[in-house]
Amino acid sequence: MSARAPLWTMVLEPGTGKAIELRAGHILRIEQLEGGQCVDFNCFNLHDYKEYMHTGRTRTLYGLHPGKGHFMWSAPPRERPMVYILDDTVQCNDVLFPRCSAYLYESAYGLPVHTNCHDIQSEAQREYGLTPDDVHDSFNLFMHTGIGPDAQPYIARQNSQPGDHVDLLALIDVLAVPNVCGADIMRTSNFSIKPVRLSVFEATAAERAAVPPVAKLPTQRTPTDFKVKRIKADRELRRDPAYVAEFTNVPIRYSELAVSLDAEEYAMLKALARNELYGDDDGAALRDIVFSWWEERFLGKP
Ligand SMILES: [Zn+2]
Numbered sequence: 001m002s003a004r005a006p007l008w009t010m011v012l013e014p015g016t017g018k019a020i021e022l023r024a025g026h027i028l029r030i031e032q033l034e035g036g037q038c039v040d041f042n043c044f045n046l047h048d049y050k051e052y053m054h055t056g057r058t059r060t061l062y063g064l065h066p067g068k069g070h071f072m073w074s075a076p077p078r079e080r081p082m083v084y085i086l087d088d089t090v091q092c093n094d095v096l097f098p099r100c101s102a103y104l105y106e107s108a109y110g111l112p113v114h115t116n117c118h119d120i121q122s123e124a125q126r127e128y129g130l131t132p133d134d135v136h137d138s139f140n141l142f143m144h145t146g147i148g149p150d151a152q153p154y155i156a157r158q159n160s161q162p163g164d165h166v167d168l169l170a171l172i173d174v175l176a177v178p179n180v181c182g183a184d185i186m187r188t189s190n191f192s193i194k195p196v197r198l199s200v201f202e203a204t205a206a207e208r209a210a211v212p213p214v215a216k217l218p219t220q221r222t223p224t225d226f227k228v229k230r231i232k233a234d235r236e237l238r239r240d241p242a243y244v245a246e247f248t249n250v251p252i253r254y255s256e257l258a259v260s261l262d263a264e265e266y267a268m269l270k271a272l273a274r275n276e277l278y279g280d281d282d283g284a285a286l287r288d289i290v291f292s293w294w295e296e297r298f299l300g301k302p
Pocket residue numbers: 040099100101116117118180181182183
């Protein structure tokens with residue numbers, strides 16, 4: 001889509017970020033100018049800031065390094081795709097590390113004055129009335145990370161080049177907030193901070209059609225389903241004296257379902273059952289088959 005004229009473009013300078021109203025069907029391209037620059041990314045539902053991108057669900061579905069062909073999901077109880085990663089020329093992103101912060105640089109490096117993602121995100125989204133507490137965990141574009149044999153996360157040098165880019169297709173209207181990560185004393189951006197280019201394009205029908213369908217389910221809840229619909233506006237937490245617990249699905253009810261199997265089917269099932277893990281607990285040994293299927297189907301594990 002390189003020949004297409006952008007609807008809007010700007011260069012994002014080190015130390016800064018930008019809150020962008022990205023409409024459904026528009027693509028935000030985040031592009032390397034010099035290469036080697038990490039860009040932290042957050043997004044909110046433009047019409048309801050309490051719905052925001054959730055690195056936890058995104059990470060669980062796609063692993064630590066989501067990329068082309070993956071969705072950015074919103075947090076429970078909304079849990080729906082907000083953004084589709086339409087293109088990614090590096091395939092080197094991170095959803096393991098949190099955003100860097102002023103405290104990180106002061107506590108780890110003795111630098112109380114240092115550009116950092118949290119403060120940049122806070123300032124960029126202030127344009128829309130959000131507070132520093134509204135910043136949430138970021139999707140870290142072009143950040144090269146992993147988990148070492150000691151189970152500790154690590155950051156490695158990245159190798160994005162000028163022109164490398166990630167294209168994010170908005171599936172709902174979002175406030176998209178990319179920022180130039182301030183980590184010039186870590187491997188995150190190869191020990192320097194550089195500008196990147198932001199561009200917004202209108203998606204073609206073919207690009208919109210490339211998004212895999214995701215079923216809408218009743219458990220993807222919205223504020224109309226909430227018992228408390230009003231957003232709390234003060235800071236102190238006070239007990240509601242009229243509160244009576246109404247937990248969803250309580251009392252829990254179990255139902256037994258009879259499944260008839262012929263001898264051959266039963267033999268197949270017994271062969272798959274994981275009694276080596278569960279001993280004579282046949283129920284758990286059989287449920288493990290279903291869990292393994294779920295892992296394979298939804299987590300991509302073999
Ligand atoms: Zn950062």
